[in-house]
Structure formats: structure tokens, C-alpha cells
Amino acid sequence: MTIREFRSDIINSLGEGIDDAILDKNAIDYHIGLALNKLKKQFLSKMTAKNDAKGMMDMVSTFVVPVQYDATYEYRYVTLPDEVYDLANGRGINYVSYYRLGLPANCPPQVAKAQFDSTSWRELPMLYADPIQAPSPQRPRYIREPSRMWLFGIDPQMPTVQMGLVLSFDPLSEVNPDLPIPPEILFDLRRMVLSAGNWILLQPQERLLNDGRAFDTGTQKPNPGPAMSVNDPVMVTPASD
């Protein structure tokens, strides 16, 4: 299902189909993105909690990214191509390996050889202290930051790496992207978006009068209540996240 198809149902349900509607289509898509990312995170957390790596394979995107050199820190790094989910044990980054083409036909693919393991700044000194665990071209390591990964032990002759990432959904990046969630979650997604839209429509809207006011004199902003109860099952995150 594409976002336009999903949005069309939301627009019809909320009665916001005319061109002067309160809810702009981009605003609705933004709310779809917010709700979708929350539900997707719940789904992925269940997969990681059960150690079900195969169950999330349909949400992994593969990228080939060039390795860069930071002259300030004198470390190698790659820039993450998009926003990656923050899952337990760093599983938003599904794998990282060298990227190399032109291997002979009977050789295993490069991705089946050395893969990067994650580590942290605190663990790095301990790793380098052990000659067996120290980062090397055969045992490279990465440390993740919000928008980049620092690479240690990487073979300096490898200009690119291949990585599988579990990305968050940016609803505004394309005009009509597919919704990247399993179909069985669409009902919960619809309920969350309709609740958010309903809450917006309960707010008094700005008046289209050129008098510099949003509300009539003397009126108070009402309190319509929460958009969705915190105890609603769709809001509950797994305890084993």
C-alpha cells in the first residue's frame, strides 16, 4: 500500500477532502510517518527480543557507502545514508562488510567474508589491548554515532563498504512512497492517525479574518483530552526492548 492510498482513506474518514480543508495532505502524511515509525519500532523490537533476525529481513535496506577520512580525528568513517532505528544491541545496523566487485566466480561473495562488529568508545581500548581481539582488516570494528560510523581496523585499500540498515520512514522524502510495514499493522496505524486527526479537529481553528486574532475575544482554548490513551494496547512497547 502506498501513502497516497492510506491518506485517501484518512481524508475521507475525517471529512477533509476539499481544497480549503484544515488538514493539509502533507500534514496528514507527517502524522502517518510519526505513527508508522512508532509501530515499526515496536515490531522490530519484538523481532530483536526474540532474536528473530530473519523476521526483520524485509525491513533491511542495503547501501554501498564510500569510506572517508576525518583529518581532525584521523579516523576513517562512513556517513550513514539515512536515519537508522535505534534498536537493542545496535541492530538497526544489520550488518557491515567490505564491498568489492570482480571476484572470481567460485569465490564466496565479499559480504560472506569479514564483517564489521560493533563496539563502543569505552570498549575500544580493551580491544586494542588484546592482540587477538584488536581491530584488524580481518576483524574490523565500527562505532556508531547518529549520522556516521567510525571504522577501526579497516583495510585502508577498501574504498567502500556495504551495509544493511533498518531505516526510519520519512514520509515527505517522496511523493507517494510505499508504506514499509506489514499489512497486519495497517489497522493500528489507521487508528493512531485518525485519533491524531480527530484531536486536531477538536481544536478551535484560526479564523480567516484579518484582525490579528486566532480566537474570538474572551474565548479560552478548550481541553479536548488526549489523542490516545497511554494505556491503549497500540501504545504499549514490549518489556524486553
Place this chain on the structure above:
Amino acid sequence: MAINTLELKRAMLAQIGAEGTQRYTDARDIIPAMNGAQRRFEALAAPLLADRKGSEESLSELQETRVIQTNIQGGISLDSLWLTPTTTIDYEIWTVIALIAEPTTFPGTYTPMPQPAKSWLRLDRIYQPGGAEERPVKRMTMEQVAAARDNFTQAGNEVLAATGRRTYGYYMMGNRTDNDALLNGSREIVLTPNSLFTTAPPKLVVMSYLRSAPVITQIDANTNIPYPVSLFTIIRDLALNELTPKQGNQTTLYQITEREIGRLLGIQN
């Protein structure tokens, strides 16, 4: 079907028992009363139409949908739409019903008219509804323009203007210059996002609007007031309201209210 002026005159005179008399003449009394009724009706209906959408059949005789070439500043002068380099339209635009951006028009090729300071009514093109790229243009106020510019959820914002998610808005600018070399005409509506409309070539939009009824100059079987027949009684009573002070009648006898206009036009409160 429009209101015939001869029939209207007969209905007016019958109401006040002046049929067959010389008390009221066409040139001195009836025609000015009818023109006054039109003005009064437009004055009553205008605020209703400005705020709400009315029934589309009610004023279909007055509705026109035309392809407009905006001026180079992204505006349309409602009182100065040019047909040729030397002639403008010969009627006034009463109210704008809708604007459509990026329309599909026929024929397909588009050559801009010269003099980009002017707004042009392109009679050489017609609007083909349902085009793949057409987008609605949302009405906004002058106050909203600056706030909407950086807000991706508001129509006509600049944040998404260069993407496939662009949206359009329009607002009433009024008169922003008396220098015809910069911009021709006044009573201008301006479309947003500004970045899409201030780059050459001038853009085409479709504007659906109600034209003001023409001034009545004679009463005969061929002269009509372009209002639907359902408004006949209201127009008659508005005209009588203009006429009957001469008889000494209390003018409240033929008062027409905004509510009655709204009800007949199908405008919901």
C-alpha cells in the same frame, strides 16, 4: 435559465398595481430599480460567497472558468484582465470560486503573452479537468502568508515548493502599486509559493469565478438578467424596494435578508 427583464417588469408592476399606468417609466424608474436590485443582491450575497461554498447550480449563469496567465509577480488583477495587448475584459469579476494550479489545458503548447506585468485571460485555451499535475489552490489571508512560508503543513509553503509535494495558496493582495510598468491593474490576488510564480515564464492557472451581472439598459423580450429563475421573487422584491418609496410605501415591505439569500443559494451556516 435567466430572468427576463420584461417578465420581471410585469411582475413588479402587478405587485404594486401599476400595470397599464404611466406612473413608472422604463428609463426613469424600472431600469434603475432593476440595476439597484442587482447591486443589492451582490452586496448581500458577496459576504456569504466569500466565506462559504454555495450550491454550484445557483449562479451557474454567472460562472465562468477560464485559463489565466499570471503576471510575473504571481498575481492576477481582477479588475484588469487583458484579452489582447489593447483590450481588457468588459465585465467585472464579482467573486472567485476556485483556482487550480498546474492545469492541463488545450491546446497543449503554451506561448506566454508579452508584457509580463499584465494578467491575461487566455481565450485561446480551455481547461481540461482531471490533469495528472493539477493541484488545488487554497484560500488564505494576508496574515497567513508569512507564517505559511516556512510551514510545510500550510498551503503554498516554500519548504516543499521544489518537490513533488508542493502545494499552492492564494490571498487577496489588493493594490500594491500604481506603476503599470511594474504591475498592471489593482485588486490583485496573489498565488504562493512565490518562488514558483516569479520565475519566467509566467504561469497558467485556471480560475473559476462569478462575473457581475451586466448593467441593464433596456427592457424587452431579449434582455435577461443572468440569475437563475429561482431568484426571481427575490430580485423582484429587491427592485420593488428601490421603486416603491415613490408610492410612499414603507420600504420594510420588501426587505430581503442575507439569510434568505443564503438559503436560496444553498449556502450552509
